[in-house]
Amino acid sequence: MIFNSIEFFIFLPLVFSIFWVFAKRGVKTQNFILLVASYVFYGWWDYRFLSLIVLSTLVDYVVGRKIYASQDRSHQKKWLTLSLVFNLGLLGFFKYFDFFVHSFITAFSFAGAKMEHQWTLDIVLPVGISFYTFQTLSYSLDIYRERLKPSENFISFATYVAFFPQLVAGPIERASQLLPQIDGDKKFKYDQAVQGLKLMLWGLFKKIVIADALAPIVDDIFQHADSYPSTTLALGGILFGFQIYGDFSGYSDIAIGTAKLFGIELMSNFKFPYFSRSIAEFWRRWHISLSTWFRDYLYIPLGGSKAGRTKAVQNIFIIFLVSGLWHGANWTFVIWGLFHAILFLPLFYLNLNRNFLETPNLFSSVRTFFVEGTQILWTFILVTIGWIFFRSETLSNALLYLKRMLFDFSHSEYHHPNGYRMLDYYLLLVGFSIFEYIIRADERNPIGFKNRYVRFLVYLILIFIMALFYDDGVDRSFIYFQF
Incomplete structure (x- = not known):
C-alpha cells in the first residue's frame, strides 16, 4: 500500500477512527490497533515478507533483554553479535547477494575465465528492509551502550519496529525517541x-x-x-x-x-x-535520519575525527561508501558515495564542515x-x-x-x-x-x-x-x- 493510493485514503480514516474510538481503553489497546494496522499496511504489498519483520522483531526483542540482563560484557557482546549477524545477514542476502555474484563473475571475466550466471537467484527485495533492519539494530546497540533500557512489552516493541507511517521509507527512528511515545498514553490533540x-x-x-x-x-x-x-x-x-x-x-x-x-x-x-x-550542509539537511545513523553507529565508533586526520579521512570514506552501498546493489551508488566523500574532504581539512x-x-x-x-x-x-x-x-x-x-x-x-x-x-x-x-x-x-x-x-x-x-x-x- 502506498500513500498516494485509493487504498490508503480508505485505510487511513478507518484506522484513525478505530484508534481514537478505542483509545480510552489504554496503551495496550492503542498499540495493538497500530500493530495490526501496520501489518495490514505492509502485507498489502506482499504478505509473505511479513515473516521477515516479525522474525527481526523477535530476534532484537530477545537480544535487547538478554544484553540488559547480563552483567558479563563478553556475554553481552555475543548477543549483540547475534543481532548484527542476523540483521546485516538478512539485509545482505536479499539486497546484495546477486550484486556480489555478478561482480565476482565480471571480475573473473576480465582474467579470461568464463563463468555462468546460474549462481544468481534474482531475489525480490522486500520493501523497507533497509529501514527496519537499521531501526532494530540501533535498538540493540543502544542497549549494549547502556543508553537505553529494553522494552518490557513485546507489542510495544513490535509497534516501534513496524509503525506503518515510516515503515517502508523512514525516517529511521531511534528507540530512545519513538519507544517512549509508543509506551505512553496517546491523547488526541487538535492542533x-x-x-x-x-x-x-x-x-x-x-x-x-x-x-x-x-x-x-x-x-x-x-x-x-x-x-x-x-x-x-x-x-x-x-x-x-x-x-x-x-x-x-x-x-x-x-x-x-x-x-x-x-x-x-x-x-x-x-x-x-x-x-x-556546502556539501557538508547538504548532508545535514538531506536524509537526516540516515546520515545521523551512520554518524552515531559507524563514524563515531570507528574513531570519528578524534583519532587523527588520517584515520578521520578513512572513516569519512567508509561512511560515504557504505551510504552509497546502502542505497542499492549497484556500482553507480558506490561511485555516488565516493563522489560525495571527495567533495566533503576539502571542507573537513579546512575546518569548514561545521559552517x-x-x-x-x-x-x-x-x-x-x-x-x-x-x-x-x-x-x-x-x-x-x-x-x-x-x-x-x-x-x-x-x-x-x-x-x-x-x-x-x-x-x-x-x-x-x-x-x-x-x-x-x-x-x-x-x-x-x-x-x-x-x-x-x-x-x-x-x-x-x-x-x-x-x-x-x-x-x-x-x-x-x-x-x-x-x-x-x-x-x-x-x-x-x-x-
Missing part, C-alpha cells in the same frame, strides 16, 4: 492533527506535482542520453534532483503528518537541502545575496552531477551521460515526451523553489501562515495544481521503496 494534515497535503503536492510530473521527462532523457545534446542532459540531471527530492521528502512529510494523527512525533528527515551552501549552521537568509544584504547565492548554486551543481550516477542504471551509462553533457555543446529545444508544454514545468519549479524559500525556517509547518484566509487560499492553490498535474499513467510508487 497536532491539523499540522499533520497540512504536512500530508504538502507531501502529496511534492509527490504528485513535482516527482510524478517530472518522472516521464527524466525517464525519457536518461533512457535516450546517447541522442540528446548537453543542454538537454543538464536539464535531465536538474529535473531528477527535483524529482527525487519531491518524491522522498514528500514521503517523509506524509509519514510525519500521518504519525501526528495518532499523537506521535517523528524526526525531521529533510530541511530544505537545496538551499545548502552554515543557521537558516540561509539571502536577502539580508546585497553581499550575502551574491556570495551565498553563488555557494548555493555551486553546491546544487555538484549535487546534480552526483545524481547522474545515482539515477543511471549502469556505470557506463553514467559516464556516457556525463561525457555528452560536458563535451557535446550542441543545443536543441527539449520537448515533453507526452507533448505537454515544457514552460509550465519550468514555471512550476521556479514557483516551488520560491515557496520553499519562504517557508525554509520550519520544515514541519509548511503552510503555517497566520492569516486563515491566506492559508485557505494556499490549500485551494495546492489542490488545484495537484488536479492539473495529476497523471494516472505515471508509476506512483516512491523511489526509495527500492532501497
Whole structure:
C-alpha cells in the first residue's frame, strides 16, 4: 500500500477512527490497533515478507533483554553479535547477494575465465528492509551502550519496529525517541492533527506535482542520453534532483503528518537541502535520519575525527561508501558515495564542515545575496552531477551521460515526451523553489501562515495544481521503496 493510493485514503480514516474510538481503553489497546494496522499496511504489498519483520522483531526483542540482563560484557557482546549477524545477514542476502555474484563473475571475466550466471537467484527485495533492519539494530546497540533500557512489552516493541507511517521509507527512528511515545498514553490533540494534515497535503503536492510530473521527462532523457545534446542532459540531471527530492521528502512529510494523527512525533528527515551552501550542509539537511545513523553507529565508533586526520579521512570514506552501498546493489551508488566523500574532504581539512549552521537568509544584504547565492548554486551543481550516477542504471551509462553533457555543446529545444508544454514545468519549479524559500525556517509547518484566509487560499492553490498535474499513467510508487 502506498500513500498516494485509493487504498490508503480508505485505510487511513478507518484506522484513525478505530484508534481514537478505542483509545480510552489504554496503551495496550492503542498499540495493538497500530500493530495490526501496520501489518495490514505492509502485507498489502506482499504478505509473505511479513515473516521477515516479525522474525527481526523477535530476534532484537530477545537480544535487547538478554544484553540488559547480563552483567558479563563478553556475554553481552555475543548477543549483540547475534543481532548484527542476523540483521546485516538478512539485509545482505536479499539486497546484495546477486550484486556480489555478478561482480565476482565480471571480475573473473576480465582474467579470461568464463563463468555462468546460474549462481544468481534474482531475489525480490522486500520493501523497507533497509529501514527496519537499521531501526532494530540501533535498538540493540543502544542497549549494549547502556543508553537505553529494553522494552518490557513485546507489542510495544513490535509497534516501534513496524509503525506503518515510516515503515517502508523512514525516517529511521531511534528507540530512545519513538519507544517512549509508543509506551505512553496517546491523547488526541487538535492542533497536532491539523499540522499533520497540512504536512500530508504538502507531501502529496511534492509527490504528485513535482516527482510524478517530472518522472516521464527524466525517464525519457536518461533512457535516450546517447541522442540528446548537453543542454538537454543538464536539464535531465536538474529535473531528477527535483524529482527525487519531491518524491522522498514528500514521503517523509506524509509519514510525519500521518504519525501526528495518532499523537506521535517523528524526526525531521529533510530541511530544505537545496538551499545548502556546502556539501557538508547538504548532508545535514538531506536524509537526516540516515546520515545521523551512520554518524552515531559507524563514524563515531570507528574513531570519528578524534583519532587523527588520517584515520578521520578513512572513516569519512567508509561512511560515504557504505551510504552509497546502502542505497542499492549497484556500482553507480558506490561511485555516488565516493563522489560525495571527495567533495566533503576539502571542507573537513579546512575546518569548514561545521559552517552554515543557521537558516540561509539571502536577502539580508546585497553581499550575502551574491556570495551565498553563488555557494548555493555551486553546491546544487555538484549535487546534480552526483545524481547522474545515482539515477543511471549502469556505470557506463553514467559516464556516457556525463561525457555528452560536458563535451557535446550542441543545443536543441527539449520537448515533453507526452507533448505537454515544457514552460509550465519550468514555471512550476521556479514557483516551488520560491515557496520553499519562504517557508525554509520550519520544515514541519509548511503552510503555517497566520492569516486563515491566506492559508485557505494556499490549500485551494495546492489542490488545484495537484488536479492539473495529476497523471494516472505515471508509476506512483516512491523511489526509495527500492532501497
